[in-house]
Amino acid sequence: VRAPRPADFARPTVEVARLLLGGVLEHAGAAGTVAGRIVEVEAYLARDDEASHSARGPTRRNTSMFGPPGHAYVYLCYGLHVCFNVVTAPRGTGEAVLVRALEIVEGEDLARARRRTRRRANLANGPGKLCAALDIALAADGSDLSGGALRLHLPRAPLEPAQIEAGPRVGITRSVDLPLRFRERV
DNA sequence: TGGCAGATTTTA
DNA sequence: AAAATCTGCCAA
Numbered sequence: 001v002r003a004p005r006p007a008d009f010a011r012p013t014v015e016v017a018r019l020l021l022g023g024v025l026e027h028a029g030a031a032g033t034v035a036g037r038i039v040e041v042e043a044y045l046a047r048d049d050e051a052s053h054s055a056r057g058p059t060r061r062n063t064s065m066f067g068p069p070g071h072a073y074v075y076l077c078y079g080l081h082v083c084f085n086v087v088t089a090p091r092g093t094g095e096a097v098l099v100r101a102l103e104i105v106e107g108e109d110l111a112r113a114r115r116r117t118r119r120r121a122n123l124a125n126g127p128g129k130l131c132a133a134l135d136i137a138l139a140a141d142g143s144d145l146s147g148g149a150l151r152l153h154l155p156r157a158p159l160e161p162a163q164i165e166a167g168p169r170v171g172i173t174r175s176v177d178l179p180l181r182f183r184e185r186v
Numbered sequence: 187t188g189g190c191a192g193a194t195t196t197t198a
Numbered sequence: 199a200a201a202a203t204c205t206g207c208c209a210a
Contacts, residue, residue: 042193044193052193053193056206056207059205059206059207060206061204061205061206062206075204076203077192077193077194077204078192078193078194078203078204079192079202079203080204081194081195085193098193100193127193127194128194132195169193170194171192171193172192173191173192187209188209188210189208189209189210190206190207191205191206191207192205192206195201196200197199198201
């Protein structure tokens with residue numbers, strides 16, 4: 001994997017979403033570092049996407065979604081779960097990629113301590129679960145993912161299209177038919 | 187100002 | 199199937 005470059009975000013959000021697959025999200029904290037390979041993402045767009053938080057313009061919560069690309073958009077879902085996104089389109093646009101699932105590749109013991117589950121596969125196979133495993137908090141909202149404690153790494157070579165499965169997004173009720181969910185095929 | 191739906195997860 | 203319980207939107 002490699003560090004992200006500005007050019008990585010100078011392309012449509014759907015392409016960035018596909019590029020994130022096979023990348024690594026890493027959080028270095030006081031207790032240690034936990035990192036996971038990105039295996040499932042969803043794109044949220046600014047136009048013709050009623051499921052996107054940006055669909056009705058900027059609010060206090062989604063401010064960072066309209067911020068610079070390559071930064072984090074972290075929000076609270078259903079009042080208790082933290083969800084992590086990578087902001088994608090240029091400043092002011094309002095697009096992001098939700099990271100839905102990781103496969104833990106570093107710091108598994110620490111991840112297990114933070115997550116009450118026996119099965120390795122369940123450590124980070126959901127947007128709220130992965131934030132718990134990596135200890136991503138709302139304080140990370142708006143942070144630059146190329147430099148601080150929370151880092152994004154992109155694959156040196158993007159996944160082949162045949163390795164990516166596209167389909168409808170999960171847990172939404174509007175714009176349900178858009179194929180904006182991408183998963184690494186097993 | 188109040189009610190409700192929501193990019194979820196866990197337990198019964 | 200339901201609870202936990204924050205944020206934003208829309209109706210009074």
